[in-house]
Amino acid sequence: DGNILNSFNISFKSFNNKVKESFELIKEILININFHDYERLKEITLSLKNDFKSLLIPKGHLLAMLRSKSKLKLNEYLKELQNGITGREFWQKAKTDTESLKEIANKLDNLKNKIISKNNLSALIMGNTDDILKNLENEFFNLKESLEESNHYNGLLNLDANSKALxxxxxxxxxxxxxxxxxxxxxxxxxxxxxxxxxxxxxxxxxxxxxxxxxxxxxxxxxxxxxxxxxxxxxxxxxxxxxxxxxxxxxxxxxxxxxxxxxxxxxxxxxxxxxxxxxxxxxxxxxxxxxxxxxxxxxxxxxxxxxxxxxxxxxxxxxxxxxxxxxxxxxxxxxxxxxxxxxxxxxxxxxxxxxxxxxxxxx
The missing domain is CATH 3.30.830.10 (Metalloenzyme, LuxS/M16 peptidase-like)
Structure with a gap:
């Protein structure tokens, strides 16, 4: 079946004269993001709870299809965990008291340290001239070098997606x-x-x-x-x-x-x-x-x-x-x-x- 690519994607566009500033912003987000701003984290959690709750009728066919696919292939099982009925149930149960928000923040810190690393980063860049492309390549190299290396192994790949009723x-x-x-x-x-x-x-x-x-x-x-x-x-x-x-x-x-x-x-x-x-x-x-x-x-x-x-x-x-x-x-x-x-x-x-x-x- 080949390898599963469970990727975390960041996309952005920039004016040609703002390439350096754009990469500095991405670097700041990746390295120094503060998940322990509990007021902001509460707003995001409540937003996700409402977004997932309202999915049922307008996106019911997609939820049903993803649920059905998740019993057949592991990559679809992973998608369903995040974006399907299972993900919806997770956010419905999520609490927004201080202790619960601290737990969410700690888990986000742990996740960031596992996946945001030098040896786990790749990119596709597009520019309209050779000098802009060279500039983009240099800034991406600088960004990559600023990250630490990690040997994180994705244990999710061992989960049995076919253990549930079809x-x-x-x-x-x-x-x-x-x-x-x-x-x-x-x-x-x-x-x-x-x-x-x-x-x-x-x-x-x-x-x-x-x-x-x-x-x-x-x-x-x-x-x-x-x-x-x-x-x-x-x-x-x-x-x-x-x-x-x-x-x-x-x-x-x-x-x-x-x-x-x-x-x-x-x-x-x-x-x-x-x-x-x-x-x-x-x-x-x-x-x-x-x-x-x-x-x-x-x-x-x-x-x-x-x-x-x-x-x-x-x-x-x-x-x-x-x-x-x-x-x-x-x-x-x-x-x-x-x-x-x-x-x-x-x-x-x-x-x-x-x-x-x-x-x-x-x-």
Missing amino acids: REIIIIQSKVAFNAICFPSYKINDENYPKANFLEHVLRSGIFWEKIRVMGGAYGASASIANGIFSFASYRDPNFTKTYQAFEKSLEELANNKMTDDEIYTYLIGLIGTNIYVKTKATEALQSYRRKMLNISDSLRQDIRNAYFTITPQDIKEISTKILTQIRQHNSIASLVNNQIYEEEKNNLEKLIGKEYSLKKIY
């Missing part, structure tokens, strides 16, 4: 549901990845829109493939078990019926359009940095794009059959749904996924 129903106070199903699929360097990526676009912009949004009444539905995981999700969905049936029926329809060349061409235009768009310099820098760290080369990305132009109706039919097999062999489900809908559909749910699932309530 099917989870989470009871929430909402009139609508958020449903997600994820399953292992093709990685970016697999020869079938471009076809699976094309299928993702067909599902997301075509068949899911019709079956889940128009016919099902959900506000939204999505399909995505990333890091070797294929994910389906619905957003503000009045349905529960019917949506999981619609996910599978959509694949069955594509596996049993061949699309036309005109349909393939229409989806191709849309897919290329989603891959080619104007980016800010900051976005370009962050994307380039991540690709370099993950060994995603420009030639690989070009090969994938070239493969899109060779995809035929038969390819979509065949890849749909393969994806259908994948979803049936091994999957992880997470739904955020109210108790009334759960009780009404409990029998249908257990016919669909069996009785081995976890049930919890969050508020």
Whole structure:
């Protein structure tokens, strides 16, 4: 599966004549930050508590998808700890009395000392002239030399992400549901990845829109493939078990019926359009940095794009059959749904996924 890159990113931009001052500011933050300003720490903690509490409805589909993915891969498990329902529960329990704030500050100090170090720092820099680039390189070198070395080992990599139930129903106070199903699929360097990526676009912009949004009444539905995981999700969905049936029926329809060349061409235009768009310099820098760290080369990305132009109706039919097999062999489900809908559909749910699932309530 390769190495896990659990990174802490800092991005900033600067005027050409303020490069030195910008790096001095970053240096001051990294080395001399004071976590023991308890009034400020209290404000930040309360802000995080409120931000996570308000995530449930507007971002419920993302929480469900991340929860589902977290049962399949360790890197997704780490994301869920920080940004998912687990992270939300952590901040809901966080206290803001002085002793609790001292404990948070001490943990932040400990974390800073582990990860902010000379041998743990890398950067991607962008400038518009050679002399500016040289200046940026020099300032980055000075910043790096000002940090201490550390031999911190990330023990999180030993955690077992697959020890929890693959099917989870989470009871929430909402009139609508958020449903997600994820399953292992093709990685970016697999020869079938471009076809699976094309299928993702067909599902997301075509068949899911019709079956889940128009016919099902959900506000939204999505399909995505990333890091070797294929994910389906619905957003503000009045349905529960019917949506999981619609996910599978959509694949069955594509596996049993061949699309036309005109349909393939229409989806191709849309897919290329989603891959080619104007980016800010900051976005370009962050994307380039991540690709370099993950060994995603420009030639690989070009090969994938070239493969899109060779995809035929038969390819979509065949890849749909393969994806259908994948979803049936091994999957992880997470739904955020109210108790009334759960009780009404409990029998249908257990016919669909069996009785081995976890049930919890969050508020």
